[in-house]
Amino acid sequence: MNTIVKQIEECLTTEENVIYYFRIQNYHRGLREYQLFSSAFQQLIHLLVNSQQLLDGYDVDFDYVLTMLQGIIQAQESRDYILTADLLELQVKPFLLGIQEWLLGQFNVCPEDxxxxxxxxxxxxxxxxxxxxxxxxxxxxxxxxxxxxxxxxxxxxxxxxxxxxxxxxxxxxxxxxxxxxxxxxxxxxxxxxxxxxxxxxxxxxxxxxxxxxxxxxxxxxxxxxxxxxxxxxxxxxxxxxxxxxxxxxxxxxxxxxxxxxxxxxxxxxxxxxxxxxxxxxxxxxxxxxxxxxxxMAIAFENNFRENVINCSNYVDELEPMFKGKNAVIVAAGPSLDKNVRLLKGKPDNTIIVAVGTVFHKLMGLGITPDCVVFLDAQCNMTQQIKGLENELVPIVCASTAYKGIAMNYKGPKYLICQKGYDRAEQYAMEHQVRTYETGGSVSTIALDMCLQLGCREIAYIGLDLAFTGNRTHANDTACVKDAPDEDVLSVESTDGKMVSSSRLFMIYREWIERRVQQVDAEGRVYDATEGGAKKKGLITKSLHELFDKWNNGNVDD
Missing domain, CATH: 3.40.50 (Rossmann fold)
Structure with missing residues (x-):
């Protein structure tokens, strides 16, 4: 019985290889595997013919086997490898599994001693x-x-x-x-x-x-x-x-x-x-x-090819706009609704850096950001600029961000190359420009961008990294929806209580916590988010307090 079981194993393994290689048009390898399958299957039929007593109770229809084999041989000889693969999957595989399952149900199969x-x-x-x-x-x-x-x-x-x-x-x-x-x-x-x-x-x-x-x-x-x-x-x-x-x-x-x-x-x-x-x-x-x-490997490559063509500028050119200024990075977390309108009264020495998700929301409130950052490689990103294509706000597109952003936006477009992606690093080296750390999120690459371009102090708003109010994003943003029911973790919130978060949010939070410990960021990054997860290393201060501080020349009270 063990001999038949092992022979069926061999048939199933070689059969799957034939199907796979035929379907990817690797016919040289597929035909080699077909020869192995054919030999293994013939040995199995010989075993079945000589094991009628063992198979008592299971009717092996050898006429059907013969018909099945004739169909496969005819398809193979006609070089119809599509049909050959189909016949192996639709006829041979069920035949083999039927015998195997019956044998395993009748006999106790254990590993050899x-x-x-x-x-x-x-x-x-x-x-x-x-x-x-x-x-x-x-x-x-x-x-x-x-x-x-x-x-x-x-x-x-x-x-x-x-x-x-x-x-x-x-x-x-x-x-x-x-x-x-x-x-x-x-x-x-x-x-x-x-x-x-x-x-x-x-x-x-x-x-x-x-x-x-x-x-x-x-x-x-x-x-x-x-x-x-x-x-x-x-x-x-x-x-x-x-x-x-x-x-x-x-x-x-x-x-x-x-x-x-x-x-x-x-x-x-x-x-x-x-x-x-x-x-x-x-x-x-x-x-x-x-x-x-x-x-996203294929999408990254596709997007990269288009973005290096359609982004005529590089983000390093924005350094004069950032250097020595304070920056508010506007993320799209649920708490953004609590303090976003304060941006209308921002100090003169302050720039607004928005993530693409909040572009519509800010413009709808009459708040024009100084630049908008895009990172996601998926095609639904075009919703974030729909109706805003003719604005003059500079946008910063990661080299692998969805290509439709740079293709459709008519205003100034700046490429940003991220560390860890070989094509982007090669491009940056050839063009002698900086590379930037992404951290996996548009909110994280925005932080590295602000630091490398010389911002004086940086504050986040809307960076909940949690499902505040059981929501994923702020109202009137491109991604607002209810929090998921699965993959939810409890983390400490800014008020010392517990709030629901996710593993992805945790990855982003830990990246930010590591980034702010570096020399160029120490003591310069604030969390003005009105809720959400607590971020170690960020200085908690309300946006109103920060604006008072920045209006007084960055001097603490």
Whole structure:
């Protein structure tokens, strides 16, 4: 029975590869995989024909199998690779899964007994220190279970204080791992650090894409390591000196990895299993930032190409407008409604720097900002300038901001290149201009811009970084809506109470808190927001008090 289960596993794996490569028009690789599938499928049919007694109770329709094969062969010989992939997905895959699920329901499938011993012996030859750690470590409680999936492969279920969750697909972990590897692999990197071992499918898949890369796997849970070694043959680990497994129970290695230049990949189910809340939050923040970069990579490139053409000026040219002046950065948080009208009485030595979300609101109140900053790469950004295209207010567009802003706005447009984006850094170096830190938000890049361009003192208003009044933004802004019900955290507010926030807001807040500790910002950044989250390092003062101070030549009372 185990032989049939394993053969079906092989058929399912090679079949998925054929479908994938045919559909991306990599026919050379697809045909190679098709040959592997064809051989594996023929072996399976031979096993089924000779195992009628074992399959008693399950009707294998061999006439249907023959018809199915004839259709696939005809499509393949006609070089109709679209139809070939469709037939494999619509006919062969259900056929294989049907037999596999029946077998798994009839028989108890467990990992082979010798797997643990073989893996441990091989690991001892490769990394005796780790092998000794594994042997000596006594487990205090079992929280891992290996379960067969519908494809016959094993998945891993973990149980902890936050409940139960699976580390891999319950249908086909290899197929899932292939998708994972293709998403994260890049020819730009030769070394990867992967947090989370699971049963190793995702690492095996990454090595299948490029067996020349170096991989360091960080796993803090010894029971997961032991379960993996007892469940799957780890040939990809044992036989490859470029792959190293690190047991890291106190997260020392992981903390260092967050600062390294290698490609750090987070296996998200493993992240959720971390019991150390501080480290889990740190990894979640990294995961959010990394996901954002991957999701927007194509949009960034597209926007960059257009923005360097359509922005005829660079933000450094605005330095005379900023230097020696005080600045109010107007963000779009819910509390903005409480003090935004005070901007009408701003001192003469004060400039207004608005985020794009509040452009309409300010203009509607008769308050003309000195410049407006745009960062977001998504196409709905054009709503922020709709009806204002012919204004003469200078706008500052991040190099990857949505291209439609600079394409449609008729007033003066200034490009700003952000640190951390290779294309922008290259452009800045070639044109001998500054780069600016984004912090991930338009409110954060506005702060770095004000500091680098020489503002004397800077105040935020509308920077709630919280769902004040259960809202996301101020009234009459481009993004106002009710606060979400999920992913909500409680943080300390400016009045000492607690207020709802989010992980994204927390990332922005912590970036600002770090930025204001730098020499060029120390003691010069104020929070005049009427509510929201407390920001360490920012001096809390009302906008009215600040205007009195600035009217008196920046002299404190």
């Amino acid at each position: 010798e797997i643990w011993e073989d893996n441990l012996n091989n690991l001892t030859q490769k990394d005796k220190t780790l092998a000794d750690q594994i042997i000596k470590k006594q487990l205090t409680g079992m929280h891992c279970e290996v379960e067969p999936t519908s494809s016959g492969l094993f998945t891993l279920k973990v149980m902890d204080g936050m409940g139960e969750r699976y580390m891999h697909s319950n249908v086909n972990p290899v197929e899932e791992a292939d998708m994972f590897a293709r998403e994260y692999y890049s020819t730009d990197y030769s070394r990867y650090i992967i947090f989370g071992l699971g049963l190793g499918y995702h690492i095996d898949a990454l090595l299948n894409l490029d067996d020349g890369i170096e991989i360091e796997i960080i796993e803090p849970d010894m029971e997961i390591i032991k379960t993996a070694l007892a469940s799957r043959r780890m040939n990809w680990l044992m036989g490859n000196m470029r792959v190293r497994l690190v047991y890291d129970p106190d997260f020392t290695k992981l903390a260092r990895s967050l600062e390294e230049d290698s490609r750090l990949i987070i296996h998200y189910p493993s992240l959720l299993h971390i019991q150390d809340e501080r480290m889990r939050l740190a990894l979640e923040k990294y995961f959010i930032r990394d996901s954002g970069k991957r999701n």
